[in-house]
Amino acid sequence: MEFPLLVLRNLTRHPLRSLLTVGSLAIALFLFCTLRSVITTLEAGLAAASAQRMVVQSTVSLFVGLPPTYQARIEQVPGVESTCKWQWFGALYNDVPFSQFAVDSERLPALFEKEMELAQGSYDAWERNVIGCVVGEGLANQFRWGIGDRIPLIGVFFPHPDGADVAWEFEVEAIYRPLVRNFSGHGMFFHWDYFDRTLKAGGTPPRVGAYYLKLEPTADPASVSAAVDELFAAGPQRVQTAPEAQFQAQFVSMFGNIPFFLTAIGGGVLAAILLACVNTMLLTARDQTRDLGVLKALGFGDGRAFGLLIAQALTLCGLGGALGVGLALLAQDGIAAALGGSFPGFAVAPRTVRLGLGIAVALGLVSGAFPAWRAGRLRVVDALGARE
Amino acid sequence: MTEPMIRVRNLTKAYRRGGETLTVLDRLDLDMERGQFYALMGPSGSGKTTLLNVVGALDRPDSGEVFVGGADLMALSGSELSRWRADTIGFVFQGFNLISVLTAYQNVRLPLLLTPLSRQRRREQAMHALELVGLADRAKHRPGQLSGGQEQRVAIARAIATDPDLILADEPTGDLDREAADQVLELLGRLSRELQKTVLMVTHDPLAAERSDRIVHIDKGRLGGLEEPAVAHGAQA
Numbered sequence: 001m002e003f004p005l006l007v008l009r010n011l012t013r014h015p016l017r018s019l020l021t022v023g024s025l026a027i028a029l030f031l032f033c034t035l036r037s038v039i040t041t042l043e044a045g046l047a048a049a050s051a052q053r054m055v056v057q058s059t060v061s062l063f064v065g066l067p068p069t070y071q072a073r074i075e076q077v078p079g080v081e082s083t084c085k086w087q088w089f090g091a092l093y094n095d096v097p098f099s100q101f102a103v104d105s106e107r108l109p110a111l112f113e114k115e116m117e118l119a120q121g122s123y124d125a126w127e128r129n130v131i132g133c134v135v136g137e138g139l140a141n142q143f144r145w146g147i148g149d150r151i152p153l154i155g156v157f158f159p160h161p162d163g164a165d166v167a168w169e170f171e172v173e174a175i176y177r178p179l180v181r182n183f184s185g186h187g188m189f190f191h192w193d194y195f196d197r198t199l200k201a202g203g204t205p206p207r208v209g210a211y212y213l214k215l216e217p218t219a220d221p222a223s224v225s226a227a228v229d230e231l232f233a234a235g236p237q238r239v240q241t242a243p244e245a246q247f248q249a250q251f252v253s254m255f256g257n258i259p260f261f262l263t264a265i266g267g268g269v270l271a272a273i274l275l276a277c278v279n280t281m282l283l284t285a286r287d288q289t290r291d292l293g294v295l296k297a298l299g300f301g302d303g304r305a306f307g308l309l310i311a312q313a314l315t316l317c318g319l320g321g322a323l324g325v326g327l328a329l330l331a332q333d334g335i336a337a338a339l340g341g342s343f344p345g346f347a348v349a350p351r352t353v354r355l356g357l358g359i360a361v362a363l364g365l366v367s368g369a370f371p372a373w374r375a376g377r378l379r380v381v382d383a384l385g386a387r388e
Numbered sequence: 389m390t391e392p393m394i395r396v397r398n399l400t401k402a403y404r405r406g407g408e409t410l411t412v413l414d415r416l417d418l419d420m421e422r423g424q425f426y427a428l429m430g431p432s433g434s435g436k437t438t439l440l441n442v443v444g445a446l447d448r449p450d451s452g453e454v455f456v457g458g459a460d461l462m463a464l465s466g467s468e469l470s471r472w473r474a475d476t477i478g479f480v481f482q483g484f485n486l487i488s489v490l491t492a493y494q495n496v497r498l499p500l501l502l503t504p505l506s507r508q509r510r511r512e513q514a515m516h517a518l519e520l521v522g523l524a525d526r527a528k529h530r531p532g533q534l535s536g537g538q539e540q541r542v543a544i545a546r547a548i549a550t551d552p553d554l555i556l557a558d559e560p561t562g563d564l565d566r567e568a569a570d571q572v573l574e575l576l577g578r579l580s581r582e583l584q585k586t587v588l589m590v591t592h593d594p595l596a597a598e599r600s601d602r603i604v605h606i607d608k609g610r611l612g613g614l615e616e617p618a619v620a621h622g623a624q625a
Binding site: 003005006009010012013290291293294295296297298299300301302379380381384 | 467
């Protein structure tokens with residue numbers, strides 16, 4: 001009874017010191033969990049990719065387009081159920097970038113039937129309106145868009161043929177809701193035909209960034225991939241066909257060493273907080289030297305003295321860790337909204353929670369080990385200062 | 389003849405300070421009877437507290453024999469000595485040494501945690517000890533809310549909570565005014581007279597020593613004499 005009480009009372013002996021240490025730990029663990037979640041979110045996006053979807057792109061680069069005539073030939077390949085043009089647009093709305101794609105509007109719903117559903121509007125209305133578009137719920141909330149709103153976008157990679165400062169006009173006909181966490185709710189899809197016609201009018205007919213393939217349920221992805229690649233082996237533009245996960249992995253690799261830097265920053269923060277915790281525990285042990293001597297004089301063994309210090313370190317770090325992880329969980333929706341479409345499905349994964357709490361316990365053990373070891377070895381007469 | 393409570397033979401203890409060896413206990417021989425109240429006197433550095441620490445198993449001698457309550461302390465390991473202390477000894481320190489973050493009651497109950505007693509029995513025993521020192525009504529007070537004399541009485545309650553055979557007190561009245569010191573000395577005397585505890589008290593104060601049954605003089609780590617208080621201070625028999 002007194003032992004746990006003693007642990008708690010000792011921690012409130014210097015409330016400000018304990019409070020600052022717990023606060024520092026909470027911030028460190030919050031940062032660690034949040035940074036770690038960016039990495040796990042990227043990984044989760046790859047894991048959630050459908051095995052029934054493949055992407056055809058140029059062997060040179062994603063930025064080298066393919067002829068529109070390829071689509072009909074790809075659809076002849078056995079195992080391919082349907083195709084959909086996929087062209088990243090990269091325009092700005094009031095100078096704010098977000099993801100827009102020119103697609104075959106009539107094919108998009110079937111392609112992502114398990115990933116998105118309409119929350120407002122209809123695909124029919126979108127089909128009828130050449131400048132119509134479908135936007136994600138997150139994007140609509142971000143810009144306060146509703147059905148019927150006109151959206152002017154300034155093309156950066158595809159300027160309007162009438163002038164670089166002339167906006168491409170779109171009209172919201174539907175708002176979709178992601179059905180899975182890693183499908184971005186901050187995207188916008190519009191008609192390939194609108195994109196195609198507008199650019200053709202300016203004399204520069206567009207090419208297709210990539211083709212999304214939906215495979216038949218019994219199709220063998222490797223065979224389809226080989227067949228499509230073989231089809232265009234002689235040109236004019238060679239292609240590579242890959243599963244959706246591999247296609248998305250390209251974007252993750254575009255982040256370069258960011259995952260490494262995030263891990264390094266998180267690790268650095270934890271290393272710094274470890275030193276702070278060791279310092280706190282050394283001060284705590286010093287303050288309690290006489291009490292430890294008294295306990296030993298009363299008959300409490302070295303192990304109990306060791307345990308008292310370790311228990312205090314674990315309590316301090318456990319509390320800070322739990323607070324930090326809790327904060328990360330509480331803040332995840334807000335952070336996901338702030339990150340927008342950059343990291344669709346941003347969330348603190350259960351394994352990150354476990355890792356964070358495990359690190360907090362490890363910090364407690366490591367920071368308490370040396371002071372506790374010293375407490376265990378402390379001679380009673382030295383602790384009491386009782387020697388003549 | 390009954391076995392003495394404390395029996396030390398050829399006890400030697402030296403400290404090294406700045407390259408010099410300082411012999412604090414020098415081949416000391418001493419017997420102390422059960423149920424007696426002893427005052428240990430001597431000049432500073434004479435080895436009083438070191439002897440108390442060795443007898444209380446807080447410190448180990450360099451050589452010699454130490455038997456307390458029949459136990460050969462030199463033959464016990466560190467963990468066995470801890471256990472033995474919990475069973476046999478009650479300590480009272482000059483600076484009280486109460487745990488400041490616990491209440492008087494919680495301080496007194498601390499040594500009882502090492503006993504196999506039930507929770508209820510521990511509570512009863514701790515409260516009984518506080519009643520014996522007249523502080524049951526201060527059970528929920530923390531040390532900082534008590535006077536020096538009250539703190540020392542709580543420390544005595546803690547020392548007797550487990551009903552040990554031997555009470556070791558190191559300058560228990562050193563930080564107290566005369567009135568509080570009298571109360572503490574009266575308590576220690578009662579423990580010896582009424583509860584048959586052996587009390588060994590280190591003191592510089594002749595008036596405090598006068599309250600004991602025997603005065604042991606230590607000088608330069610050796611026994612300087614063993615006297616009764618009236619003889620030592622020339623009082624009326």
